[in-house]
Amino acid sequence: GEDVEQSLFLSVREGDSSVINCTYTDSSSTYLYWYKQEPGAGLQLLTYIFSNMDMKQDQRLTVLLNKKDKHLSLRIADTQTGDSAIYFCAEIFASGGSYIPTFGRGTSLIVHP
Amino acid sequence: NAGVTQTPKFRVLKTGQSMTLLCAQDMNHEYMYWYRQDPGMGLRLIHYSVGEGTTAKGEVPDGYNVSRLKKQNFLLGLESAAPSQTSVYFCASSYFGGNYGYTFGSGTRLTVV
Numbered sequence: 569g570e571d572v573e574q575s576l577f578l579s580v581r582e583g584d585s586s587v588i589n590c591t592y593t594d595s596s597s598t599y600l601y602w603y604k605q606e607p608g609a610g611l612q613l614l615t616y617i618f619s620n621m622d623m624k625q626d627q628r629l630t631v632l633l634n635k636k637d638k639h640l641s642l643r644i645a646d647t648q649t650g651d652s653a654i655y656f657c658a659e660i661f662a663s664g665g666s667y668i669p670t671f672g673r674g675t676s677l678i679v680h681p
Numbered sequence: 682n683a684g685v686t687q688t689p690k691f692r693v694l695k696t697g698q699s700m701t702l703l704c705a706q707d708m709n710h711e712y713m714y715w716y717r718q719d720p721g722m723g724l725r726l727i728h729y730s731v732g733e734g735t736t737a738k739g740e741v742p743d744g745y746n747v748s749r750l751k752k753q754n755f756l757l758g759l760e761s762a763a764p765s766q767t768s769v770y771f772c773a774s775s776y777f778g779g780n781y782g783y784t785f786g787s788g789t790r791l792t793v794v
């Protein structure tokens with residue numbers, strides 16, 4: 569499969585902005601996703617962006633896509649303690665006519681007062 | 682609106698024992714996936730299915746078998762459990778290719794002693 573790289577940890581103060589970065593390798597990816605995993609739970613879809621978009625905003629979340637550099641970022645404005653979780657970047661790559669998601673290792677976001 | 686349901690939620694096995702993990706979805710999704718999640722490794726794809734009666738190998742298929750006899754169910758089998766299979770297992774499903782994201786179950790925590 570293709571590689572999706574993320575840093576493993578990010579620590580921010582409550583009220584600050586958080587920026588989680590991701591790089592991917594499959595230039596043919598059509599969709600890129602951000603998922604959130606809270607302790608003891610499965611992954612929940614936060615947001616996604618089509619490859620023909622540069623930016624997508626959804627309330628406190630802003631996704632930026634740089635296709636040239638294959639770089640995706642998730643910005644969380646006014647970070648709250650409830651945002652503490654693991655955030656996964658994912659892309660779809662084509663394999664034998666099927667479309668398979670590949671996830672990064674996840675970035676643990678720690679929000680402290 | 683159950684989404685994706687995994688059973689059991691927890692299980693402890695002895696080395697060499699066998700078991701089957703069940704994943705059921707009620708969203709009429711075509712694609713289903715089994716992942717394992719290990720600390721620092723993110724999500725790794727074990728097997729996936731693009732439709733009833735079809736299965737394919739993912740990144741880490743050794744030691745596992747799967748079956749998709751009914752569209753709504755995807756079973757993951759361990760024929761002879763090994764300590765290296767201690768992990769959290771997640772099932773996910775999606776419409777064709779996951780263009781609208783993936784729905785995850787809440788996970789099965791398996792310990793092999």
